[in-house]
Amino acid sequence: MKEDQVRLKIVKDTVMNSILSEVGGKLESKISDKEKRKEMIDLTQRKLVSIMNSFSKEDLLPKGDPKSSQDFEDHILKVIQKTRLRLLAEMEKEN
């Protein structure tokens, strides 16, 4: 269903942007080397893309229609947490 594609994109973009914004912001205060920072963000992005692509529709979309923006926010937060943990595990695996 095309509507689902739009919904998936909204959820994926929201989750990715949330994590990347946070990571980008925090790295900015910790690393002064611009190139290094950029490459770390690129690395995070690549990992995120592959994690997001590995999620199924059921992993990403809420069950049923969220009844309010609070419901929707709660769902997004869950996906963010799940994604963040996967990302962390992926990064730790590289160590």
Place this chain on the structure above:
Amino acid sequence: MGDGKWRNQYRRRHGEGSDTFSGGGSQTKITSHVSKSDISSFLIPVLKEVGKAIFPPAAIPIEILYQLYRHADAVKDASSAIMKGDYKEAAKVMATEGAKEVMGMGIGTVLEPEINKASDSLKDIVRSSLPADEQGKRVAGEIAKGTVKGLAEATADKIADKIVGKDKVMNNERGSSQTKNS
């Protein structure tokens, strides 16, 4: 919208190349500038911190994301119309669905950049034509029904006309030739 920086990077990188991880010691270069020790010193601690205060996501208010999600079918229809160059239909869908904020600000978040460009004019028109945010939905409902006389200027057709008119002016480079009422 403030989140363009990371979004653009994502778009640029999406699907490009593959991960460049390689095995080796703790100083192995992951990319030309990033080593494994960088990951353990910076990325991992950052990722551990991130979960604590991650919301609100990006720069888009959750209410807008929620409305976009709810109106996914309208977003799809509006974007299809824009892709076909049918601004009138797009404006109609956008105005009918109401959420001025959703359509004005949020639509760009789910459209590709080239559509974004085209939708900029739509966003401007929708923003300037519809009243205050909290009334957006109600008003758009009324607009859709065509029942509010006082809002005639904001009807979907008028919005579409404005867009078409704007484009015509831009194409002809002639400026406004509207007759003024005296």
